[in-house]
Amino acid sequence: ATCAYKLRHEQMHPLWQTPVEAPGGNRQSPINIHLRDSIFDPTLQPLSIRYDARTCRQIWNNGYSFLVEYDDSTNKSRICGGPLVDHYRLSQFHFHWGENNLWGSEHTVDSKVYPAELHLVHWNAAKYTKFEEAIMENNGLAVLAVFLKVGKRHEGLQKLVDALPAVRHKDSVVEFTNFDPTCMLPTCPDYWTYEGSLTTPPLTESVSWIIKKRPIEVSHDQLAVFRSLLFTSADEQEQKSMVNNFRPQQPLMNRTVRSSFS
Numbered sequence: 001a002t003c004a005y006k007l008r009h010e011q012m013h014p015l016w017q018t019p020v021e022a023p024g025g026n027r028q029s030p031i032n033i034h035l036r037d038s039i040f041d042p043t044l045q046p047l048s049i050r051y052d053a054r055t056c057r058q059i060w061n062n063g064y065s066f067l068v069e070y071d072d073s074t075n076k077s078r079i080c081g082g083p084l085v086d087h088y089r090l091s092q093f094h095f096h097w098g099e100n101n102l103w104g105s106e107h108t109v110d111s112k113v114y115p116a117e118l119h120l121v122h123w124n125a126a127k128y129t130k131f132e133e134a135i136m137e138n139n140g141l142a143v144l145a146v147f148l149k150v151g152k153r154h155e156g157l158q159k160l161v162d163a164l165p166a167v168r169h170k171d172s173v174v175e176f177t178n179f180d181p182t183c184m185l186p187t188c189p190d191y192w193t194y195e196g197s198l199t200t201p202p203l204t205e206s207v208s209w210i211i212k213k214r215p216i217e218v219s220h221d222q223l224a225v226f227r228s229l230l231f232t233s234a235d236e237q238e239q240k241s242m243v244n245n246f247r248p249q250q251p252l253m254n255r256t257v258r259s260s261f262s
């Protein structure tokens, strides 16, 4: 495990090879969730998640991950409850993954790393009028994170996997509709939550993280298609595989991770 851990750091995405200092930097993400230090909070509400497949619009490769983007001009797809005071609209979801099945997730649980991690990004539509505004505010975003493990084929994910070759290169975009992300959520309601940041620039400290305890299963072959994407655009000389697009873990500082379960 230590060699894999070391190897994982050597293979990091170029973006992170020179440590990117964070603005202010006392609530950065991702982190390791140390179970013994997490605190059960009985006042945490159940999460209320409502997604409408009809708000799904497109997939694009932004050179760091692939994003599935949603129309966020209404509250049709939104989350509330859990640790959240307001309702947050779904803007997009994306993933982080490794070059192999040994690592890839951004968060870890007692240093256990998963091969990939899903992030569903939502913004506070009760307090702000658009996403770009919310990312700068400390209660602006809520990111729902789900770990992926390699196992049986995920039927609901296949529609997404089949669309990826169309966005192989950076800056490519393709219409993608009628996808309900609910199919990628574990049925178990248990989660951890803590206050953190974006894990790619601008790294703003605006995120309420909600991390599902249970992973979902995807097949080896489905995850392999993620690795067929490229960091580089079609006109660039060197084609670089889109792998290891996770940020190094950040100091916990003066934070506590709460759990919705005892």
Ligand SMILES: COc1ccc(/C(C)=C/C(=O)O)cc1
Pocket (backbone or CB within 6 Å): 119, 121, 132, 135, 197, 198, 199, 200, 201, 202
């Ligand atoms: C306006 O530019 C942005 C860049 C990145 C992001 C996100 C949502 C980053 C992340 O997922 O860590 C948001 C806005």
Ligand SMILES: [Zn+2]
Pocket (backbone or CB within 6 Å): 094, 095, 096, 119, 199
């Ligand atoms: Zn992410």
